[in-house]
Amino acid sequence: MVMGSLKRAAARAASALFVFTAFALFAGPAGADYPRPWQLGMQVPASEVKDRINSLHDLLLVIITIITLFVLALLLYVIVRFRASAHPTPTRTTHNTMIEILWTVLPVVILVVIAIPSFKLLYFEDRAPNAKMTLKVTAHQWYWSYAYPDNGNVQFDSYMIQDADLKPGQMRLLSVDNPLVLPVQTDVRILVNGSDVMHSFFITSLGVQIYAVPGRVNETWVNIDRPGTYYGECNQICGDNHAYMPIEIQALSKEDFDKWLATAKTKFAAAPSTDPVRIAAAQSGSR
16 A cells, blocks of 8 residues: 555656656747746847857757767677677677778767867857947956947946845846846947956857956957847856856847937936945945
């Protein structure tokens, strides 16, 4: 009786696990523009760069799966074919020209198959030759500064909203007081540097990751497919509050971006410069 109950409980648990796994694997990409609890797979791409990254990922997944299954089949064949009971006298074969050619040539072919799309992706995501606007990003311990040199040189700082100040709909550890605002369907050149230590400007759903290095300007670009809010973070360990300098991007239509820009020129025109030392000390004291 007890054993029957245990078997039924185990069967129910296995069924629940299967349903949960299937749902996680095959559930639709409903607005996955930020990390979600128990999420499997990548965030939904919102740029052509991210689309190409996903395509390369899928290609590599197919290749490594085929290699793994092939090696597993070889191991099983050797285990069964050359087991002691079926093959009591071990073979003394030491060379096989065809096999040696294959295990030399096939890895080279596989690497070439991987290298061609990899290099194409690297060159594609490197920079935009004819960008329509430029964005300057400066990383600090532990916040971001944004400037629009092509649009009246609007510039402002962006800090994470503290837990106690979060409003309904805002994301813990991801929402900021002044989000970065960009137009959709526009090639945006992004120039990134750091003011103190190394940081990293990383937005998953846009396929953007570039290091912010003091004394150096690194360049990348983005063209956002559709309006929405996209989140990122510094993913380069940069000190005590590394986990508290998120990136929030609001992608607007070109008409809405022009309206925001008009208000931003007034809002941030007389914004006082912040003292990084004071801000960092205040944030450290609040944790």
